[in-house]
């Protein structure tokens with residue numbers, strides 16, 4: 001059974017705003033899926049649809065075979081959600097909040113307490129566990145809402161920008177936790193984020209959305225094949241023979257795209273034979289960030305033509 005199955009998912013808000021337009025994709029269990037796209041692309045709308053917080057205008061979706069719009073409570077039992085506005089109680093301490101939500105899921109108080117303490121420790125919140133939520137900083141709140149989303153050990157976690165307010169160290173520890181959840185417990189993670197470098201470190205597949213339209217879905221290599229699957233080579237030298245089709249960038253640097261690394265040594269040889277010194281050669285596949293900008297840019301151009 002697929003963790004997520006979405007078919008022609010469409011959401012038109014009142015005022016005729018088409019926030020999602022015929023979006024279809026599926027996700028296997030244990031994947032860490034990076035859902036990427038600019039502001040207003042439709043990411044949060046998708047999370048809300050997949051959790052039954054809103055209903056689709058057209059099409060449908062299933063989470064582990066459950067339709068969230070007809071059985072939201074069944075989806076809530078197996079999913080954890082972290083959005084910008086997590087409901088928690090300011091007057092309760094961090095620990096009390098977690099225990100409260102644990103018992104709401106039918107977990108005993110003792111077990112809730114045990115799980116809560118482990119999560120607080122994992123998210124570096126132990127020193128603040130007995131402090132009221134009102135005294136928490138934004139980043140502390142964000143980590144507590146992550147702990148809250150995991151108190152019932154969900155099969156699937158929906159994280160809407162979970163690291164946006166976190167300092168680099170906390171963001172790193174949350175990312176490590178996401179990776180561990182997927183690899184050790186087989187938890188499926190649906191991660192909306194703008195932080196493309198982090199996404200590339202932790203995600204196993206991606207969906208790229210813009211203006212309600214899904215532009216691409218798949219692994220990093222699958223997305224790369226949509227743009228350029230070869231290598232981007234940067235060379236620093238004091239002399240570039242004219243017959244090599246290099247693009248001079250700045251200073252003594254030039255770049256060239258090649259299909260395989262076998263093409264690199266002959267280029268270097270030609271530079272050296274022409275009397276040049278080669279100071280540096282780097283060869284990289286396109287990063288997630290480069291793929292993202294390329295696909296978004298292509299779509300912009302297409303929109304301008306139409």
Ligand SMILES: Nc1ncnc2c1ncn2[C@@H]1O[C@H](COP(=O)(O)OP(=O)(O)OP(=O)(O)O)[C@@H](O)[C@H]1O
Nearest residue numbers: 013014017019037038039040041042043044045046
């Ligand atoms: N309740 C609503 N009523 C009307 N329009 C809405 C509503 N919620 C969202 N929208 C619109 O739907 C579109 C998609 O919004 P959504 O919140 O899903 O984007 P997002 O990808 O999560 O963006 P961000 O990166 O800024 O969080 C936007 O144009 C937004 O203005």
Ligand SMILES: [Mg+2]
Nearest residue numbers: 043044045160
């Ligand atoms: Mg959003």
